[in-house]
Amino acid sequence: xxxxxxxxxxxxxxxxxxxxxxxxxxxxxxxxxxxxxxxxxxxxxxxxxxxxxxxxxxxxxxxxxxxxxxxxxxxxxxxxxxxxxxxxxxxxxxxxxxxxxxxxxxxxxxxxxxxxxxxxxxxxxxxxxxxxxxxxxxxxxxxxxxxxxxxxxxxxxxxxxxxxxxxxxxxxxxxxxxxxxxxxxxxxxxxxxxxxxxxxxxxxxxxxxxxxxxxxxxxxxxxxxxxxxxxxxxxxxxxxxxxxxxxxxxxxxxxxxxxx
Numbered sequence: 592x593x594x595x596x597x598x599x600x601x602x603x604x605x606x607x608x609x610x611x612x613x614x615x616x617x618x619x620x621x622x623x624x625x626x627x628x629x630x631x632x633x634x635x636x637x638x639x640x641x642x643x644x645x646x647x648x649x650x651x652x653x654x655x656x657x658x659x660x661x662x663x664x665x666x667x668x669x670x671x672x673x674x675x676x677x678x679x680x681x682x683x684x685x686x687x688x689x690x691x692x693x694x695x696x697x698x699x700x701x702x703x704x705x706x707x708x709x710x711x712x713x714x715x716x717x718x719x720x721x722x723x724x725x726x727x728x729x730x731x732x733x734x735x736x737x738x739x740x741x742x743x744x745x746x747x748x749x750x751x752x753x754x755x756x757x758x759x760x761x762x763x764x765x766x767x768x769x770x771x772x773x774x775x776x777x778x779x780x781x782x783x784x785x786x787x788x789x790x791x792x793x794x795x796x797x798x799x800x801x802x803x804x805x806x807x808x809x810x811x812x813x814x815x816x817x818x819x820x821x822x823x824x825x826x827x828x829x830x831x832x833x834x835x836x837x838x839x840x841x842x843x844x845x846x847x848x849x850x851x
Contacts, residue, residue: 592724
């Protein structure tokens with residue numbers, strides 16, 4: 592079974608990732624408006640009617656900003672941990688709110704979604720792996736360090752959204768105050784270009800077809816710099832830098848051509 596993936600937006604201004612097969616899909620986070628989600632999926636030829644659930648990684652606004660309107664309009668189940676729900680303050684009764692537990696796969700149609708804890712400065716942050724048949728796609732953003740969980744799941748993925756938030760030299764020489772720089776690189780903030788590359792080089796399986804570098808900082812990173820850093824190590828993996836202002840194309844993982 593092929594899976595089809597796209598980043599609808601990726602960055603501190605909003606995050607939303609699409610993973611699906613020919614019949615059904617899930618969204619990981621809903622950090623852009625309902626209208627933008629509709630427009631961007633429409634341009635890609637994707638239907639929101641195929642989306643069966645939204646999974647929330649954590650409560651920061653760039654991951655839930657569009658959640659309420661989107662979930663209410665389409666009556667989408669929202670999977671979220673109790674601690675994240677408490678911090679997010681979602682209105683009860685407007686749409687189904689369902690819990691998930693780490694390491695316990697949840698079935699959404701023919702898709703399986705497994706969450707696992709990650710290092711980030713939020714109430715109960717999780718990353719996700721979406722499985723369809725024997726194809727696995729991981730969403731690994733907002734991670735302060737490539738912990739054992741990240742290493743284990745990344746090494747099993749056919750495609751991944753992987754955070755490459757900042758370039759160390761740009762962060763160090765930039766205008767951010769010292770406390771914010773410490774937060775970003777302090778182990779519970781974000782992953783640097785170098786940390787992401789180390790993970791990719793050490794743990795990329797031979798069958799990984801796509802790597803979407805995600806959540807790049809507008810202030811402390813540069814898309815062309817990030818791409819140039821990864822390309823010499825790409826091998827057969829297609830390297831894509833996800834945009835902070837637009838959707839990526841739809842990429843087929845495990846099949847040559849998508850059919851919607």
